Amino acid sequence: MLPVKTVASEQSTDNSEPSADFEILVRGARGGQQPQLRLWLRMLSITKMISQEIRRRLRADFDATLPQFDLLAQLYREPEGLRLSDLSRRTMVTNGNITGLADRLEADGLIVREMLNGDRRVTVAKLTRRGREVFAAMAKAHEGWLRELMADVDEETLAGGLQHLAKIKGSASRRLIEE
Amino acid sequence: MLPVKTVASEQSTDNSEPSADFEILVRGARGGQQPQLRLWLRMLSITKMISQEIRRRLRADFDATLPQFDLLAQLYREPEGLRLSDLSRRTMVTNGNITGLADRLEADGLIVREMLNGDRRVTVAKLTRRGREVFAAMAKAHEGWLRELMADVDEETLAGGLQHLAKIKGSASRRLIEE
DNA sequence: CCAAGATATTTTAAGCTTGAAGCAATTGGA
């Protein structure tokens, strides 16, 4: 931890109803406002909750991990395969991480690495036949799980949520890629 | 990987426009539908994107990690401290993980563990004075970062998003805690 | 032609993550 100079005053407005999940976080420290913060924390807790379940099921039913699933998903749509750096970009996973992920998937016989190209730096990964089969089964299950988890989310919420999330994503993207 | 019996047919409907992020995933394999799936993938990519940025800034500005921030946030609202198992539940982090997290935060002098209670199994963690100071600074920065990242998300989207996310959370919660 | 810079991947160190196994301490029912 770095030493911190900026020490805020603190009055610890402690309204201690013990709450089930961590959506409350910083609230309470001040009024309890900040719609941006609330939205963010809610989104975070949902994805954490659902991810954990998906992860659990992927492990139980396929002995696979979520990052592995993501990587396979990318390759599934690209019969020609993808270079590792593309996989890194698409899965939002750092390059170093892709190496290990690919190592394991290759060991499992789900992907192969080919160093063909004219450029001897690049490696292209593609699904094996078995990889395609395994992923197809996973994707089918995964789709079902999501329908199940969102079973009582109405049409309007699904559509509205998609819209809203698109705006949020747009805003964040613009700040991050600083266009 | 487990051997997979269920082998779907496959026709690899390859419409290969290379896409910037992994939101496409399973789509393409079939129609391109499934609003639940689309919503989920979008949410996932946003949280991944924003988390990475927050993580990066926490590291740069405070040399702290996101899980550490979460843990401190929980303690900040509880002057009496919390038992480790409560921290685990609230941060949605497994017990084993809390141990290590607490070890590091304790080594950094931000929290203390007290084994007082009548029950000699439980350990209560609470912020030190320095812990409170450091967290207050982090929370202030964190709040600003979110306002910044969501700067051009209008009021209506924030409010609507909160509503929609609440419904989604409700749906998923019900399936998971199987009420 | 060739060195400087840019790319692509791997390695490394530190930390997070999970599920499962291990140990204590406590509780509850026979």
Added chain:
DNA sequence: TCCAATTGCTTCAAGCTTAAAATATCTTGG
């Protein structure tokens, strides 16, 4: 009473994660 189940925490092994450093291979401007 007392021992079997439960609870609270830690340890462990395997894997994910990141940033940064190391390698190797192009590419390009002089």
